[in-house]
Amino acid sequence: MIRSLLSLFTIGLVTILGLSLVLRVVGTAIGLASFLLFKAAPVLFVGWIVVKALEKLRGRSVLSDADQSWLEGD
Template identity: 45%
Template structure:
């Protein structure tokens, strides 16, 4: 009887420790994921957006000037 109670107590303590370790690992991974996501969202994304906008603006200015490359002219004249 006492042996069974001690076995249940030991299994309960071991399961609590295992759950504690698993939850701490999951929490650490979640914190790391949130840190990386925050870094990408607030540091990398604005720089990429500005670069994308600059390239779009440059392409728009280049196309509106009537500039055609030699390859574009050959392609247009071929038809």
């Protein structure tokens, strides 16, 4: 009788510990995703827009002729 109670207690304890670990990982993933979506992505998007606007103002290529030929491998 005591053996079966201890067995059920052990199984329940392992289940609770495993479930808490899974929920902790899921919570961390949701927190990281929300941080990237609502904090990092808008900053990156605004930076991308600024780079595109500056690229249009300066022209397509701002490299010197020597740099361009080096990149092309000539």
